[in-house]
Amino acid sequence: MAVKEIMDTLANQTVANKKLSELVKDIRLVGNVLEVIFMLPDRTLESEIREKAMQALKEVEGIGEVRVRFADMTPPPQQSPAFQRRRLPGxxxxxxxxxxxxxxxxxxxxxxxxxxxxxxxxxxxxxxxxxxxxxxxxxxxxxxxxxxxxxxxxxxxxxxxxxxxxxxxxxxxxxxxxxxxxxxxxxxxxxxxxxxxxxxxxxxxxxxxxxxxxxxxxxxxxxxxxxxxxxxxxxxxxxxxxxxxxxxxxxxxxxxxxxxxxxxxxxxxxxxxxxxxxxxxxxxxxxxxxxxxxxxxxxxxxxxxxxxxxxxxxxxxxxxxxxxxxxxxxxxxxxxxxxxxx
Ligand SMILES: Nc1ncnc2c1ncn2[C@@H]1O[C@H](COP(=O)(O)OP(=O)(O)OP(=O)(O)O)[C@@H](O)[C@H]1O
Ligand SMILES: [Mg+2]
Structure with a gap:
């Protein structure tokens, strides 16, 4: 099972007109436990994203358990329109x-x-x-x-x-x-x-x-x-x-x-x-x-x-x-x- 397969599976699911794959922040596989961390565009969507992701990923071969987590809501710097450049300290x-x-x-x-x-x-x-x-x-x-x-x-x-x-x-x-x-x-x-x-x-x-x-x-x-x-x-x-x-x-x-x-x-x-x-x-x-x-x-x-x-x-x-x-x-x-x- 490859990252691509997981992403493709998530791409087939949509929540609020967004493919689940677009909301993925990180994927970790430890043993056969897959942990997917999603960005949460809106708190009300949490359970829908969780259910759809768990349901879809259950079908992927080689995954024993799926855990879904949500990242904190601050958008990463590259997605922020008013970006703020930082000086590297030292x-x-x-x-x-x-x-x-x-x-x-x-x-x-x-x-x-x-x-x-x-x-x-x-x-x-x-x-x-x-x-x-x-x-x-x-x-x-x-x-x-x-x-x-x-x-x-x-x-x-x-x-x-x-x-x-x-x-x-x-x-x-x-x-x-x-x-x-x-x-x-x-x-x-x-x-x-x-x-x-x-x-x-x-x-x-x-x-x-x-x-x-x-x-x-x-x-x-x-x-x-x-x-x-x-x-x-x-x-x-x-x-x-x-x-x-x-x-x-x-x-x-x-x-x-x-x-x-x-x-x-x-x-x-x-x-x-x-x-x-x-x-x-x-x-x-x-x-x-x-x-x-x-x-x-x-x-x-x-x-x-x-x-x-x-x-x-x-x-x-x-x-x-x-x-x-x-x-x-x-x-x-x-x-x-x-x-x-x-
Ligand atoms: N002045 C030079 N004389 C001889 N060989 C050179 C010279 N400059 C670079 N090379 C050789 O050319 C090859 C490409 O160089 P380098 O990897 O530095 O390029 P690059 O622009 O970083 O490539 P990439 O775009 O793949 O990152 C290397 O094998 C390097 O040893
Ligand atoms: Mg180079």
Whole structure:
């Protein structure tokens, strides 16, 4: 029996013109006891929802007992029209690394910038906000680690390279566990990563976003104060077209765009020292100027970068003399100066 089957069953039941599945806040299965927590739009509907849910779920195979509970009535922040952004207590600068397109190197940039901030002497946290495809644990060589909670039920982040790190990957039983959780549950987990993780006091909390301009980006923008967004792109037109969407989105939700990072900007042939602009030259600069944005730096294509993503030692740590490591350190300096100036 899967979550989908439960949701489909509940979708076939309606109360006050609403599908029961739309009212689900959480689902827990312990042994063969299924507990479903509903949001209650109206107190008078309580018994009708309970009866219909119990009746329908009884038929699902593999469930021994069904318990129905109701959540408190405060609407979650993402559903509240007049959203209130909160500052994360103790965190001086919260920055997000995003792009409009997948695979352009956001996670690589987020991880290496975080390590670079740490090398510059700042207190740093790194939050893998890519709840659908977490890659930070692999990139830092901590993919089998599990987190613990303290006496106040706060999650204790994993420490690596002098940083505090949190990812949904630390909560999954194994690396190849498929993420069968539904969006709202993952989103709730992400909110917990922000507010219920023992981050302590940090100079920088770096968030690695999933690709695109979807629900994670919007929910975050409505929930927390973000001090700046960094947009990663490659010089290809197709990536640039998508990056426009990301820039527009950050502007629309009122998050200042600190600038653009051009990744995979060029390749230097190790034999000849010749520079090849594989994905095009000058396009990112032209694009940034058109949007009144800074180019924070350009990262070359280097085998060291991709190799170290897999081995779990980011290039800033493993090859500090490489051109990409130097570029990351330089970008970290530019960003810290910019944010400290404000
Ligand atoms: N400058 C670079 N030189 C060489 N390889 C790179 C470079 N930047 C990124 N890569 C490699 O490209 C791949 C994609 O990078 P990464 O996972 O950081 O992208 P992403 O934008 O986070 O992807 P997703 O959208 O899936 O989250 C990785 O294997 C990474 O090692
Ligand atoms: Mg990524």
């Amino acid at each position: 965190i001086k600068h919260l920055i997000v690394v995003g792009s409009g397109k997948g695979g352009v190197g956001k996670s690589t940039v987020a991880v290496n910038l975080a390590v670079a901030f740490s090398k510059l002497g700042y207190k740093v946290g790194l939050l893998d906000a890519d709840i659908y495809g977490p890659s930070v644990p692999t990139m830092l060589g901590i993919k089998n680690q599990k987190v613990e909670v303290d006496a106040f039920q706060r999650i204790i982040p994993i420490e690596k390279y002098g940083m505090k790190v949190m990812s949904i990957g630390f909560l999954l039983p194994s690396e190849d566990t498929p993420l069968i959780w539904r969006g709202p549950m993952l989103m709730k987990a992400l909110m917990q990563f922000l507010f219920d993780v023992k981050w302590g006091s940090l100079d920088f909390l770096v968030l690695d976003l999933p690709p695109g301009t979807g629900d994670v980006q919007l929910t975050l923008a409505q929930t927390v104060e973000m001090d700046g967004a960094i947009v990663v792109t490659t010089p290809q037109d197709v990536a640039l077209a998508d990056v426009k969407k990301a820039v527009v989105m950050f502007k629309e939700v009122g998050v200042p765009v600190l600038g653009v990072i051009e990744n995979m900007a060029y390749f230097v042939c190790p034999e000849t020292g010749n520079k090849y602009y594989i994905f095009g030259k000058g396009r990112v600069l032209g694009f940034a100027q058109a949007y009144g944005l800074n180019v924070l730096g350009s990262i070359p294509i280097e085998p060291e970068v991709s190799e170290t993503s897999d081995t779990g030692v980011p290039v800033v740590e493993s090859y500090p003399e490489s051109a990409s490591a130097k570029a990351f350190l330089n970008i970290a300096k530019i960003i810290s100066q910019e944010l400290e100036r404000r």
